[in-house]
Amino acid sequence: MDLFPYVHIGDQGPLVAFISDSVTKGCSAVLESGTGTGKTVCSIVGALEASLGSGRKTVFLTRTKSQQRQVLRELRAISSKERVFGMAVQGRSASNCPMMAEDPELAIGTSEELSRLCSEYKKEKDGVCGCSHYGNMASADLGALLEYCRDFMPDPEAFSSHCMDLGICPYEAAKLMLPQADLVTAPYSFVLMPRILRHFLDWLGAPLGEIVIIADEAHNLPEYLREVMTHEYTMGALDLCEREAGEWDDPELRDGLSVSDLTSAMGECMAEAAREYVIEDDGILPPNFLEDEMMYRLGASSLALGSMYRKLTELGAMVSDHKRSLRKLPRSYMGSLGRFLLEWTSAEDDIYVKLVTGGKNPGFLSYCLDPAPAAEPFRSCHSSIHMSGTLEPLSEYAEELGLDDAVCRRFESPYPKENLLVLRTDDVSTRFSDMHADPDNVRRIQEYLVGVVGSVHRSTAVFFPSYGMMDRFLEDGIPERLGRDIVFERRGMPHSDLMDCVERFRSSPGSVIFAVAGGRVSEGLDFPGKDLELAVLVGMPYPRPTARQEALVRYYDYRFGRGWDRAVATPTERRMRQAIGRLIRSGTDRGAAVILDGRVASAKGIASVPTSDPSGEVERFFSRG
Ligand code: SF4
Incomplete structure (x- = not known):
């Protein structure tokens, strides 16, 4: 069965085969797959090719709604070749429930609390269901709803409004569709929170041993599992x-x-x-x-x-x-x-x-301190696929999660390497001692930043290691010296405010966004083409040396050895690679990253070119394009 809906580019054939083989053997696959490899469509195709007709179901775990939408887009493309059926489910929230949406107190409710409240609404009074949307389910044409879902594989928002038009509960209706689905895309919590997993398996109508789990953006998982x-x-x-x-x-x-x-x-x-x-x-x-x-x-x-x-x-x-x-x-x-x-x-x-x-x-x-106990569903399911654009070192990831049977492989981005320039300046760093003992160090970082941003009029992201560092640069008047339109990612900013800010950045070519490495801008958002061409990383985004962080280093030292490398260096490098990765989203994108910290010279996964003239190098790079 060949479900792949596009012309293969690069290593997509081997990538599909790698996933399909892993699912057939029932083992875990851990893979790093660079930008443009099409890991979403390849993983879906690989999992489905090895599962359709076997009674197994695939669950695609994502961190964001936009990733769920992408999964559904790929399923629609696959379906144009061979009919498959996928559904998206999202956690219960008051805004999804017509009975609860108007009560502001319920907006902060957890899914467990809302579920308990829902059962109260559903109680019958005088033979009538307290929730008309639930009551209407009994007479709704669920067969027609299933056909609608099969035909359109709607985004969660479209499914929800379709159900509202029918006068039925979107959440309950989605649950009823799941047993028919070949693939369900869901938030991490549906599988990794034991209490939710039990219900989720009931809705799917399949035991965990018959589930193939694909975990996207898996570099987030060790910390998620600890949490x-x-x-x-x-x-x-x-x-x-x-x-x-x-x-x-x-x-x-x-x-x-x-x-x-x-x-x-x-x-x-x-x-x-x-x-x-x-x-x-x-x-x-x-x-x-x-x-x-x-x-x-x-x-x-x-x-x-x-x-x-x-x-x-x-x-x-x-x-x-x-x-x-x-x-x-x-x-x-x-x-x-x-x-x-x-x-x-x-x-x-x-x-x-x-x-x-x-x-x-x-x-x-x-x-x-240990992500492995909460990773049990990955070990108990039929097969789990862990993928990210920034997951190296793969064997360490597998070891951390206790995936003893994992096969690991890296797939390179098919995009031209020369389209990305990564520079570093060796005479500065954001190391604590350098920041405090050498007052000229900060001044040099700021001079580099102002010079690099001013060298070309391109859309630019400046990634700080922390909000504290960003604040310091604001206090020092850096935005005024840049003299450009600047938008800011702020600590705890509501999602809608952040998206407004990103939209302003995208719609104003040549503007600048100040953000933090490891934050929502540097990890979760796409900036194709000229939306982002230059990234400046102000220092290495090491985690703060808190007692918690030190305990983690000691624990990793004791469990695996090289605790600092695993608990500090690797996540820091992944954060930086994610930030740099925002620059190249297609085969024609070109971008330059400047890392204002010489310590990156020893980072394993980041190849950088030393320079004392980053603004000149950046100017020359873009003048060649
Ligand atoms: S059944 Fe659906 S619409 Fe009714 S209270 Fe529960 S979640 Fe809300």
Whole structure:
């Protein structure tokens, strides 16, 4: 069966065969696939060619909605050759539900909370379903809906508005289509959050062993998987818990101790830990710090504390049930504190580090150091495909995720190498000591930046290693010296604001965008053609040397050796390669990147040319085009 819908270019034939063979053998495939290799269409074709007719289903995991749309576009192209059927599913959100969309409180609801609220809406009253959109499902022509989905493979937004026109629930309708689909594209969480995975498999109507998983942008996965198993609780949440306890007459937990006794003790522990152990951002706690302090402050044994924490979760369930019955967000802060404390006490010491975080809203953090446990679905499914344009070193990635059966391979970009110029300046760096001990270092970086940006009137991205560094350059008046239209990616910027800002940048040729390496602009967005031709990387975007980061380095050292290389250097190089990768999105794109940090000379995956005249080199490069 040949499903490939286009004329092959470059290594696309071998790429499809590599994936198809891996799926046939039932092993994991880990691949780095450069820009223009067509990894999305190749992976879909490879997985489907090895799965159609076998009863297996393919799940394509993406990080963004635009990647889901691309998966559907490729499926439509494949379908013009051989009919296949794919669906996109997205996490539950209030904005997707006609019953919840108008209530602003529900906009912050998690999918679990909204799911519980949905079951309340669906309850029947006097024989009538409380949610008309759900009630209408019984009489809807689901066969016609399935045909519509097969014929058009609509984007999630189009599917949603089609369902709204039919008066039925888009979320419930999508679930009913999934058993018929050959491929389903979903967010990472559908497979990597155990609670969601159970439901998802039910909807698919297939066991995990019959699923082929494709994970796109897999360079994000190690950190994502660590976060899945990480637990955090802050002082702000504790205040909300105390307030909630007050609204419920401060319930007793055990032996005369009430919820407010527990929250007071916890608040004191948090304040003391922040005072004693935070150095800059965070600090590692001594073994059993929280357990011992809580026993001391509450005069309770560890067994008694355990039963108090369980009681707290029971109270939380009661509160959230009550809120649900009132059709309010079924959230309980007592419940979340109880769950956090149970998770904190049961976290295995060998893969967790217990931290206190500082700042205006201090908190406790039980940080999971090992991505492998949460990667279990990749090991239990039929076959998993992990791909990214920046995944090297591949064997290290496979080892980190515990993919013992992985086959690894790199596929080069078919685009002309000479279309990309990567320069570096060796006499500057953003190393902490250089930034502070050599005042002239910063001045030289800024001179290079102003000179390079001013050397050509091309659309330019300036990638900073952190928002803090960007702020410093703003304070030093760099935007004024550049004298160009500049837009800014800001910390925590809402997605819609960021897209407005990117649109302004795209629609104004020769303008400049200030962004951070590793942020949404440098990783998730496409800038084809002249939308972006020049990138300046201000320094190496190493993670801050926090206690958490140091614990990760030590853990990787102990598990694999070369901890700093794996936990610091490799993710930093991937971030830089992602940023540089924004420049070349087609075979005719040309672009120049200037890295203002000599340390990149030793980076394994980034070939750069040293220069003391980056603006002259950039000018000459573009004058040749
Ligand atoms: S069934 Fe659908 S429309 Fe009805 S409440 Fe649940 S999510 Fe909303």
